[in-house]
Amino acid sequence: MTASTETARETGGTSGDILAVAREQVLERGEGLTEAQVLEVLQLPGERLTEALALAHEVRMRWCGPDVEVEGIVSLKTGGCPEDCHFCSQSGLFDSPVRAAWLDKDRLVEAAKQTAKTGATEFCIVAAVRGPDEKLMEQIRAGVAAIRAEVDINVACSLGMLTQAQVDELAAMGVHRYNHNLETARSHFPEVVTTHTWEERWETLQMIRAAGMEVCCGGIVGMGETLEQRAEFAVQLAELEPDEVPMNFLIPNPGTPFAHLDVPQGPDALMTIAAFRLAMPKTVLRFAGGRELTLGDLGAEQGMLGGVNAIIVGNYLTNLGRPAEQDLEMLETLKMPIKALNDTL
Amino acid sequence: MTTEPVTETVATFCSWCGGETTGADLAGSSAEHERCRARLALVDPPRHCPECGRRMVVQVDPMGWTARCSRHGETTSASRGQR
Numbered sequence: 206m207t208a209s210t211e212t213a214r215e216t217g218g219t220s221g222d223i224l225a226v227a228r229e230q231v232l233e234r235g236e237g238l239t240e241a242q243v244l245e246v247l248q249l250p251g252e253r254l255t256e257a258l259a260l261a262h263e264v265r266m267r268w269c270g271p272d273v274e275v276e277g278i279v280s281l282k283t284g285g286c287p288e289d290c291h292f293c294s295q296s297g298l299f300d301s302p303v304r305a306a307w308l309d310k311d312r313l314v315e316a317a318k319q320t321a322k323t324g325a326t327e328f329c330i331v332a333a334v335r336g337p338d339e340k341l342m343e344q345i346r347a348g349v350a351a352i353r354a355e356v357d358i359n360v361a362c363s364l365g366m367l368t369q370a371q372v373d374e375l376a377a378m379g380v381h382r383y384n385h386n387l388e389t390a391r392s393h394f395p396e397v398v399t400t401h402t403w404e405e406r407w408e409t410l411q412m413i414r415a416a417g418m419e420v421c422c423g424g425i426v427g428m429g430e431t432l433e434q435r436a437e438f439a440v441q442l443a444e445l446e447p448d449e450v451p452m453n454f455l456i457p458n459p460g461t462p463f464a465h466l467d468v469p470q471g472p473d474a475l476m477t478i479a480a481f482r483l484a485m486p487k488t489v490l491r492f493a494g495g496r497e498l499t500l501g502d503l504g505a506e507q508g509m510l511g512g513v514n515a516i517i518v519g520n521y522l523t524n525l526g527r528p529a530e531q532d533l534e535m536l537e538t539l540k541m542p543i544k545a546l547n548d549t550l
Numbered sequence: 551m552t553t554e555p556v557t558e559t560v561a562t563f564c565s566w567c568g569g570e571t572t573g574a575d576l577a578g579s580s581a582e583h584e585r586c587r588a589r590l591a592l593v594d595p596p597r598h599c600p601e602c603g604r605r606m607v608v609q610v611d612p613m614g615w616t617a618r619c620s621r622h623g624e625t626t627s628a629s630r631g632q633r
Contacts, residue, residue, distance in 0.1 A: 497592050
């Protein structure tokens with residue numbers, strides 16, 4: 206045994222070429238890469254990006270199929286959040302240009318209708334809060350009931366950390382999926398958020414799963430994490446076994462502590478997409494915020510052909526996305542069918 | 551007699567950063583608000599009123615946005631022909 210083989214085995218890495226190993230382990234057997242193996246992918250030289258994306262695409266097609274899950278999101282309560290997530294322009298603790306706003310029920314239902322018209326199967330209601338208070342829960346009750354009565358779409362929520370009673374109530378309302386991002390690796394989380402812990406988020410996610418709702422959990426690439434921490438994050442997500450992983454790329458927003466960080470580079474982001482797909486071969490991997498700045502139009506297509514099998518269409522919470530028509534045209538060009546609603550239940 | 555070209559000197563405000571702008575900024579020929587213009591074109595709705603620079607209350611929804619200035623009223627993406 207060579208020294209490098211020994212080291213690779215000790216760290217859970219591989220002695221052979223990582224993409225050849227991934228082809229056998231992930232593509233053929235459906236077993237995600239280990240942390241050390243994900244790191245090997247992230248460290249591949251740029252000239253192997255196309256190869257990594259092609260393999261990730263094969264994995265996605267083999268284990269998830271050709272369908273693309275389309276989702277729309279809307280901010281029900283914007284700004285004024287008491288938490289200090291350093292990437293977020295909605296924290297009330299930073300001098301951000303984002304001012305507090307509430308969406309009324311009629312506009313919430315209209316947003317769900319607009320989303321459904323795109324062919325989307327999921328509509329996520331998001332609030333910038335630590336966790337919901339009674340006022341917000343009342344709005345959610347009324348909003349979810351109205352959407353379910355008027356719009357043929359699954360309703361998801363993202364309302365921060367929950368109590369068991371709130372989890373149970375959301376499940377009883379018929380909320381299909383709950384989003385709560387871990388955002389980054391456990392070891393990097395204290396550099397990103399100081400007002401609550403990674404473990405508190407993990408606890409909410411466990412309650413969501415136990416209550417029977419689908420778990421949506423991802424994060425943001427480019428918040429100063431090392432490649433090692435990015436690999437750590439990928440396997441921590443894999444361990445959670447979420448139904449969906451939204452991948453965001455940092456948008457350095459003015460007034461936030463991360464305003465000075467650079468927008469992640471496209472090749473770096475694409476290699477991360479491939480690595481995450483190889484870590485989680487059977488999970489819905491969704492393009493979320495920041496792809497417009499990081500990847501542009503061409504990079505978005507490369508991502509769709511590199512492991513991604515879901516997108517958020519239209520605008521995000523405080524940022525704008527590409528026009529929905531542009532993404533739908535892209536899917537048509539790529540011959541990727543939009544997942545039907547009856548396939549999601 | 552020669553006539554100097556008329557230069558737009560009416561000061562308004564950048565709807566991204568809230569800083570003062572000139573006609574040249576708005577026309578895209580000034581470097582000063584280049585980043586602001588890029589962000590507005592790609593990922594950000596207006597956050598500051600272009601008439602007075604005040605921060606606006608902005609609601610983004612899946613297909614558009616609405617921005618309200620306490621002094622100058624409401625603007626929408628539809629009224630500007632934007633997404």
